[in-house]
Amino acid sequence: MKRGLKILFIIVGIVVILGIIFFAVDYNRVQKQEKPIFCIQNPAGVIKDGGTIEYFGLGYKVIDFHTLAGFDDIKIGTWLMDYNDFEKEMKEYEKKFEEELQKDNRNQESNINNKVTTIDIQTTGLSSETSIKKYTLNQEEIYEIFNIIDNLTFSNETCDGLPTYYIKYNSEEEDSFVTYGIEIFDDEYHVTSASNGEAILSNEQKEQLDEIIDKIGD
Numbered sequence: 341m342k343r344g345l346k347i348l349f350i351i352v353g354i355v356v357i358l359g360i361i362f363f364a365v366d367y368n369r370v371q372k373q374e375k376p377i378f379c380i381q382n383p384a385g386v387i388k389d390g391g392t393i394e395y396f397g398l399g400y401k402v403i404d405f406h407t408l409a410g411f412d413d414i415k416i417g418t419w420l421m422d423y424n425d426f427e428k429e430m431k432e433y434e435k436k437f438e439e440e441l442q443k444d445n446r447n448q449e450s451n452i453n454n455k456v457t458t459i460d461i462q463t464t465g466l467s468s469e470t471s472i473k474k475y476t477l478n479q480e481e482i483y484e485i486f487n488i489i490d491n492l493t494f495s496n497e498t499c500d501g502l503p504t505y506y507i508k509y510n511s512e513e514e515d516s517f518v519t520y521g522i523e524i525f526d527d528e529y530h531v532t533s534a535s536n537g538e539a540i541l542s543n544e545q546k547e548q549l550d551e552i553i554d555k556i557g558d
Contacts, residue, residue, distance in 0.1 A: 359398035366397060370416040376402045387423065394423070405430075409437035473556050481552055482509075488548060489520065492531060492539035503532065505553065522549070 362378035369376055379395035379402055386393055391406035396419070403415045403423060411433040415426060477485060485507065503521030521532040529541040529549060541549065 355398065359400075362398050363400050366400070366402060367416055370402060370414045373414050375404060375414070376416075392423070407433065409434040477552065484548055485552070488541070488545050489531070491545075492541070494533065494536040494539045496537045505556075507531075 366376035366378050376395050376397060379397040379400075382394035382396065384394075389406075390408035393404045393406075395402040395404070399419065401417055401419050401421050403421065403426075405411050405413045405415070405426070407430060409430065411426075411430045413426075413429070415421065417425075503523050505522040507520040507522065509518055519534070523530040523532060529546045530538055531541060532538045
């Protein structure tokens with residue numbers, strides 16, 4: 341019996357010593373913002389906040405934060421350490437992230453305002469439309485149109501169709517009106533540009549454009 345207890349104490353002692361050594365090594369790595377090497381990743385997988393990962397070691401835990409708001413830090417503590425223990429730090433990053441996002445949006449809107457004062461979408465009279473009708477977009481719709489155009493991938497290949505609609509805006513940079521054509525082909529919307537080529541709208545972009553097109557002639 342005594343021999344069994346002695347063996348048990350030896351095993352426990354070895355585990356404790358290894359735990360201390362492993363913790364010391366991983367603690368030093370975390371201080372350098374390096375991932376632990378004596379831990380296993382949480383089998384639950386990556387946390388859906390942008391990419392945060394939890395690791396478990398012998399009596400300790402490591403959380404490698406990677407949030408969408410930019411909180412990028414590695415924390416080490418006991419198994420009782422929890423993701424939400426760092427909520428205050430994460431919220432500070434979220435606040436800065438929102439402020440930067442709003443600042444970028446204001447700059448984008450300012451850039452558009454400096455380039456464009458009016459933007460029209462009109463029928464061309466070249467296809468199924470029998471008369472030319474025009475709708476002048478409001479400020480919110482201008483940003484929406486430019487967001488669509490900025491996210492398109494243009495190709496030099498075109499379907500050589502006739503545009504049903506034109507998007508026209510006055511550009512101070514070009515010192516003239518810039519025109520994009522909208523071709524409807526096999527239930528797809530193709531946006532054409534004399535300088536950029538042609539791009540196909542996604543279903544979401546098509547729905548956004550449809551809401552504006554529906555206002556023509558109202």
